[in-house]
Amino acid sequence: MQPVSYRLESAWQPEGGANGRLTFTFFNLSEVLLSGFRLVYTSLTRVIDPSACEGAIFLRRNANFHEFAPPDDLTLQPGEAWIFTVGGLHRQAKHCVDGAKSAYLTLSDGRHLPVAVSDLQLDGAKSEPPPARLPEGRLELPFSLQPWPAAIDAEPGEGLPVVLFPAEGSRSQDIAAMSDVLALFHRLFPAGHAPFSLAPSAQGRPVAFAQKEHLGQEAYDLEFSGGEIRLGYGSPAGRQYGLTTLAQLLDGARHHPGTFRFPASGTIRDAPRYGWRGCHLDVSRQFYPTADVLRLIDILAWFKLNIFHWHLTDDEAWRLEIKAFPTLTTLGVLRGPDEPLLPQLGNGAEPVGGYYGQEDVREIVAHAAALNVEVVPEIDIPGHSTAVLAALPELADGQEAPESYHSVQGYPNNALNPAVPLTYEFLAKVFDEMVDLFPSRYIHIGGDEVADGSWLASPKARRLMEEEGISGTFSLQSFFLKKVKQMLTARGRSLVGWNEVAHGGGVGAEDTLLMAWENPKVGIDLARDGYDVVMTPGQAYYLDMAQADAWQEPGASWAGTSTPEHTYAYEAEGEFPKELRSRMRGVQACIWSEHFLSRGYFNRLVFPRLPAIAEAAWTPKDKKDWLRFAAIAPLSPML
Known part of the structure; x- marks a missing residue:
């Protein structure tokens, strides 16, 4: 040292x-x-x-x-x-x-x-230490499950099987699924005792599998008895979730026998509350190695979350290899005193970079797919594009006055210019490569925080606005995003964006999904305008927010504080008028990385709020119980 x-x-x-x-x-x-x-x-x-x-x-x-x-x-x-x-x-x-x-x-x-x-x-005030994030907790049923199932009617047993194994006659697909969840468990808990064995065990209990057409795609049910466990499922995703439930039950009962038990008899009937159960990760502000991304996806799967929203670009760096534009991941990722991008949060004298090569992306996408997690990539445009413009300065209008506008984060002239023809040629090539890399039907294009006044000092933009009869920044943004949506539609993809995509006239609501982050009312307004909505309000679901008002509690504060209890109790659907609830697709956690300069800070801020959001995404409102959650949350795996 x-x-x-x-x-x-x-x-x-x-x-x-x-x-x-x-x-x-x-x-x-x-x-x-x-x-x-x-x-x-x-x-x-x-x-x-x-x-x-x-x-x-x-x-x-x-x-x-x-x-x-x-x-x-x-x-x-x-x-x-x-x-x-x-x-x-x-x-x-x-x-x-x-x-x-x-x-x-x-x-x-x-x-x-x-x-x-x-x-x-x-100075000048008392610096209080942060309060405890979780109370002691209380259990009515001694089962270790996160998220809590839709319906459980089971009796705890006095002992527990050493392992669970596939019943005789199980299909190869079912045996492979048990192996996959066993591998997931070993990755998350490398010192834990294996909950499954593919070979029969005299001290174990068999699991009999049955696919049931009447169950939903992500639904499963479990029937417990002394002789065997029956697992019914609607699709491979439901089978995985049922096996994950069994792994959680057995692991908790084994390692905390004074608190948790394994069911001796009874049933679990389970299905998710929402179809979109997401977690976002910003890898632009701080770079996360591929191994960390893979582990986060493992954690999502453990909590039955099914969307990984990968925020790959921002002002601070462009992290996705695009072979048509190699400077995006040479010039567009380097931050340092003498590099194309100045040091930002956490950067010092040594240059830093980092990006995901296309083989890294394919590995991550395949890993997620094997766990029934869909990877939704995001490139943030037209704002938040400082890194792009550093890598490809020809995308700027050279006659635009420097520092003619600043983003809310303080970046000058950081938006792609809708009046530069090369902008669309650039995006076409980027989308072509993204479609090849990401099988998801969704591509997230950002669309947030374009500064009012953007482009107004650009002669090319002014000329375009006159030709098209456009007035103001946000109408020009709408013009740009409509073209982007056409490009995605032509490639068989649907546009996802932040709620500001609706500004200035927005884009067509059909086949568009918007994420309401600024406040809950925004989501309701979007639904009224015909958009499908994912709720991710900063006041409850942004995991970079501080968890208490105390000075010594780390995190951001622009949306106030978000205690784990507040995050757990927040009901996005409860604020939606009944006639609009069909527009609400689900909920999502967001991990913005300005404050995540260490693994310790990451784990402190993300947990236990990530499993709290997972339960909000899965568990029916009337089955939620904060004290039960607090008793089980300490079992959570971390990064």
């Missing part, structure tokens, strides 16, 4: 402007005098008024990237510190992760040196 040579500490004070101020203390822990340097840090608490900074010279900001110089005459001897304050913030700090997420020095000779950072301290 290399010793830390430089460290940046930060604190937030509520006084010092409408949104308070940050005080930074930079320590020279090296053995060398320091002068003529610049300091960069990345932070979600952004500076919008450089004149409010004291003790430092503000040089530039790009989104979450901030660069400062010390006063001209400042030198730091070994052991000395430089203190400066930063006001003019765009929002108040709310949590300990709202300070610097990374930092580095640039020396006068051009070298970049790493700077360690710590959590943001709170």
Whole structure:
């Protein structure tokens, strides 16, 4: 381990402007005098008024990237510190992760040196530790099941079988399905005792399989007796879910016999509440190796979630290999002090990249399909396209004034221009390769957070607007997205997007699915306009939101806090008028990665809220029970 040579500490004070101020203390822990340097840090608490900074010279900001110089005459001897304050913030700090997420020095000779950072301290108020996320919990039935089934009428037994095995005469497909769920269990719990054996065991219990036409595609039923277990299913997905239920029941009873038991008799009748039970992962802000993506898909399958929404591109990086445009994954993924993209959240002196080659994609898609999880890819357009424009600058209108608009995250001129013909040639080739890679009928095109005022300083866009009789950014966005929808339709794919796709006139509602994220009312309005809707409100289902108001609780705060209990109890369907409920396709968790700089932070923020959403997606409302869930949630696998 290399010793830390430089460290940046930060604190937030509520006084010092409408949104308070940050005080930074930079320590020279090296053995060398320091002068003529610049300091960069990345932070979600952004500076919008450089004149409010004291003790430092503000040089530039790009989104979450901030660069400062010390006063001209400042030198730091070994052991000395430089203190400066930063006001003019765009929002108040709310949590300990709202300070610097990374930092580095640039020396006068051009070298970049790493700077360690710590959590943001709170000055002028009490910094409370985070509360417990789960109560002790209570069980009426001692069974370890996540999500809880639609109907269970079973008696707990005194003992348990050592393993479950296919009954004599089982078909090869049923034996293979048991093997697949056994492999899933071993991947998630490598130290766990196998719940299944493909060979008979005198200490085990046979499972007799039967496909039943009257059951729904994802439905299953289980009948328990001392002699055998009968598993009926409607399709391979239902069979997998039934086997997963058996694995959960047996594992919980084996490892926590004082709490959980295995059924001796009775039945489980089960089917999902919603057809779309999704989880999204943003791999642009932070890169997740293929092995981590595969494990997340395993976790989704364990919780009977069936959609993996893969957010592959954003301002920070384009992560999907497109052979027609190799610079997307050379220039369009590199962030660093001297790279095409400046460092952003968590990036320091060392360049970072990372992308998914097409063979990686095929592996992930096949792995998901084997677990009855559908991969829905997303490329976020027309906004959130800084990485695309860095990789393919010819997509910009060269006469558009620089920094003529900024996104809500602070990126200048970050939207693909609908008036540049090459935009559509580019997208056609991208969609052609995506259709080959992803068998899903859906392609998600983003469509969110295009800044009002985008393109209005582009001569090409102004000319197009005059020719088409278009007024304003969002009408031009609608013009663009209608063309995108036509391109997808021609390729046999359906358009999925965030709720802003409906802005400015939207696109045709037929064969379009929109995700309501801004608030629950948006989803109802979309349904009234004829769109099918997936509910994923930030106030309940965004897993980057902090789980409590406490300063020491990590996470974002723009949508408030979302405790596990709130996430569990939230009822998206309950707010829908009865006549519109057929438009509600399901629910989805979203994992935005700005705050996920470590596996520890990932697991703290995602769990237990991901299994809470899985239960909201599967379990009927009248069968939900927060205290029961709290008793079972600690059994959850993590990344």
